Amino acid sequence: MLELSRVTKAYAGIPAIDAVDLTIRDDEYLTLLGPSGSGKSTLLRLIAGLDMADSGRISLDGDDITFRPTHLRNLGFVQQSYGLFPHMNVFDNVAFGLRYREIDPVTDDSEVTRRVRSILDLVGLGDLGGRMVGQLSGGQKQRVSLARTLVTEPKVCLLDEPLGALDANLRERMTVELRKIRETLGVTFMHVTGNEAEALAMGDRMIVLDRGRLLQVSDPDSVFRAPRNVGVARFVNAYNILEGEVSDGSFRYRDLRFPAHGAPSGRASYAIRHDAAEIHTDTAPPESHASLPATFVASEFLGSRFFYFLRLPDGTIFDVERHLSREDPRRIEAGTACTVSWDPASALVFDAQGARLGDDTLKGAA
Numbered sequence: 001m002l003e004l005s006r007v008t009k010a011y012a013g014i015p016a017i018d019a020v021d022l023t024i025r026d027d028e029y030l031t032l033l034g035p036s037g038s039g040k041s042t043l044l045r046l047i048a049g050l051d052m053a054d055s056g057r058i059s060l061d062g063d064d065i066t067f068r069p070t071h072l073r074n075l076g077f078v079q080q081s082y083g084l085f086p087h088m089n090v091f092d093n094v095a096f097g098l099r100y101r102e103i104d105p106v107t108d109d110s111e112v113t114r115r116v117r118s119i120l121d122l123v124g125l126g127d128l129g130g131r132m133v134g135q136l137s138g139g140q141k142q143r144v145s146l147a148r149t150l151v152t153e154p155k156v157c158l159l160d161e162p163l164g165a166l167d168a169n170l171r172e173r174m175t176v177e178l179r180k181i182r183e184t185l186g187v188t189f190m191h192v193t194g195n196e197a198e199a200l201a202m203g204d205r206m207i208v209l210d211r212g213r214l215l216q217v218s219d220p221d222s223v224f225r226a227p228r229n230v231g232v233a234r235f236v237n238a239y240n241i242l243e244g245e246v247s248d249g250s251f252r253y254r255d256l257r258f259p260a261h262g263a264p265s266g267r268a269s270y271a272i273r274h275d276a277a278e279i280h281t282d283t284a285p286p287e288s289h290a291s292l293p294a295t296f297v298a299s300e301f302l303g304s305r306f307f308y309f310l311r312l313p314d315g316t317i318f319d320v321e322r323h324l325s326r327e328d329p330r331r332i333e334a335g336t337a338c339t340v341s342w343d344p345a346s347a348l349v350f351d352a353q354g355a356r357l358g359d360d361t362l363k364g365a366a
Helices: 040-048 090-100 109-122 138-150 168-185 196-202 220-225 230-235
Strands: 002-011 014-024 029-033 055-060 075-078 156-160 188-193 205-210 213-218 239-247 250-253 256-259 266-273 277-280 290-301 305-311 317-323 337-342 348-350
Touching (some): 002 040, 090 138, 109 168, 168 196, 205 220, 205 230, 230 239, 256 290
Antiparallel strands (some): 002 055, 205 213, 239 250, 250 256, 266 348, 277 337, 290 305, 290 337
């Protein structure tokens, strides 16, 4: 188990990591999501020992490693840029860490061969050991980088946006394969990404980080359906967020009011999941629904789902997501006047400080 206690790192007096407390469990896949500049890579580098914390403590299985050199931490690090030796073939790249590590280097060539071949088979490169790095595709280089890290049997494997340089199809395939590899080895993975779909799909648990602070650490379903902070709702990119204020138990957006029972009066944000909203062109929305007038702008097909984009009277773009497993796509002409509606029970309300109001019940589309 890897534990961080009040870990802080600042540059020019500006905190990049701000008093972070975090426990990384054994045998889990942990994803870390945040916008550019949120401190994701800095946190990973502090754990790896590539940078040193200004204060706080990092421990592995109770052993303080806060100021221990990188190569003595028993942690693996997989970079987005691969970091492979171009003058070596795949086998020698993977074997390098076994042969030349400072503690317990493996000097038996037969043992090196056994372990390298085993890990290459696991990552799907069993027949490419003799190939040079320059002859590999981007996905193959990423697998070699992963194999070189995993062959040393680290306690925790740190992955810094490992899929960021891959095309969409290969990224999707590697998403599945990384989980299978981790489950086979039982190694803890901490995977940094700026892609919300990747973070939600891959993690057993998920961290949302912004400005060096942990906004939420939870299972992906809870992060998606019940974000604790309006910033989390924005980062998962699944909510329409309206800005307004609460008074007399209602959220007021322009001249309209929506139920917000129990919310205190004052500035607030009101969030509706993309897939919880419906579009009405020829019929009125259900009486129980909240609704807004809108103008249809465009649609986008994404394989298993459609996104519809509407413009509200104040110019705000409102997204509606519909899955093809639930209904057929709709054809709506650009410029069509329509109404967008939702069940008020599925909406989330956040106070002026961004904290979610109400209980922890998972909300969203039926």
